[in-house]
Amino acid sequence: MALATTILATVITITSSAAAHHVGSYVPRDNAVTTNFKQIKFSVQAKRFDVALQLFESGAVRAEMRAQAAVLPAGLEEATRAALREGDGLEVERRLMIFFAALARDLAVEADRQLGEPGVTPETRAATGRKFLEAIWRYYNLVDFAVAMRDSKSSVAVRLAFDEAEGYVKPAAGSAAPDDPAKARQPIQRIAQVLSTLIETSSTSARRSS
Amino acid sequence: MSVVANASVWRLPPRWVLLVALLSIACAEIGGAAMARFKVELARWARDRMLARPAVHGLVGVRDVDERILDEALVKFDAGLRLFHMHAEGMGLVIIATTMVATTMAQSVAVRRTITALLTTGGAGYPVGYLLWSALIPSYGPDGAKTIAEWLVWVPFGSATIAALWWLVGLVALRMLRPEK
Secondary structure (H helix, E strand, O other), X not given: OHHHHHHHHHHHHXXXXXXXXXXXXXXXXXXXXXXXXXXXXXXXHOOOHHHHHHHHHHOHHHHHHHHOHHHOOOOHHHHHHHHHHHOOHHHHHHHHHHHHHHHHHHHHHXXXXXXXXXXXXXXXXXXXXXXXXXXXXXXXXXXHHXXXXXXXXXXXXXXXXXXXXXXXXXXOHHHOOOOOHHHHHHHHHHHHHHHHHHHHHHHHHHHHHO | OEOOOOOOOOOOOOHHHHHHHHHHHHHHXXXXXXXXXXXXXXXXXXXXXXXXXXXXXXXXXXXXXXXXXXXXXXXXXXXXXXXXXXXXXXXXXXXXXXXXXXXXXXXXXXXXXXHHHHHHHHHHHHHHHHHHHHHHHHXXXXXXXXXXXXXXXXXXXXXXXXXXXXXXXXXXXXXXXXXXX
C-alpha cells in the first residue's frame, strides 16, 4: 500500500513538476526618465514648484530633453523651465505631455521600420512588436490623462490603435506565433501620426497662449 | 537482510551524507558572500555577455526597449543566485533531517540506502539548478536557460527528492499502522 501510494504521488508530482520550479517573478521598474517625471508631477500637484524645478534641473527628464532636442519641438526645455518658475501647473503638464508623446511617437516610428524589415521570422517580428508596444505604452500611459483632457479624440485614437496592434502581435493559441504580425504596422503608423499631430497642435497652442 | 530499528532512538545517517549536507550549506554561504562582494562585477559581466548576444535576448537596438529586457534578465540572473543561496542552505538541513528519519525508520538496508541516496543526491543537486540557470541566463536568455536547468537538474534531482520523500512518508505511515514488535 505504501509503495502504491508512493508511486501514485510521485507520478502525479513529477508529471507536473516541469513548470513548477520557483524562479521568482519580474515586475517592470520605472526607468530614470519615468521616475523623474513622476517626481516632478507629484511636486507640481503638491504646488511645490521650487522642488519640481530642482527635480527637473537635476533629473533625467531634462537630460533626455537635451539628448532628443533635434526631434522635439524647439524650445521645449526652456518653456518647461519657464512654466515651473511661474508656477503654472497646467503649462508644465502640457510641456511634459508633448515630451512623452514625442518619445512614444519616435518609438512607434522605429517599431514600424523594424516590423517592415524583410527576412524576419513571424516569431521575431511578433516579439519585436510586443517589446515596442510595451515601451510605447510605458511612456504614453504617463500622459494619456493629460492628452484626454486636451484632445479626447487623439487619446481614443491612440488607445484603439494600440489595442489593434497588440492583437496582431499577441501569441496565437498554444503559444504559436501570430499569423501576420506585420499587420501591426498599420495601427503603429496611426499611433505615430496621431501623436505627431498632437505634438504639433499642442506646441502651437502652447506658443499662442504663451 | 533487514535491521530492526528502534524508533525511540534517533540514528545518525552515514557520514558521507552529513558531509554532502554540510558542503551544500557551506556552498550556500560562499555563494551568498560572493554574491554580495562581487555584485557589481557579476552584473557587469552578465550585461556584457547579454549585449554581445542581442539576437538571443531579442534586443532591438533602441535603448528604451532594450533597457527593460536587460533589466529583466539581470533581475532573474540575481534571483538565480539568491535562490541557489537559499535552497542550498535549506536543502542541506532537509538532507540531514530526512536521512535521519530514513536511517531510523527503514528496516531494510536496501530501502534505507536507496532512500538516503535519493534524498542526498536530490537535495544536494537541486539547488545547483539555480546556479546553472543564473550562469546560463546571459548566454541563453531567462527562458532558454530555464529549460536547460529544468531538464538537466531540477527535474531529475527534484524528482529524486520528491520520490524519496513520498517513499519515506509511506514507510512512516506503515510503521504507524504496523508498529515494531
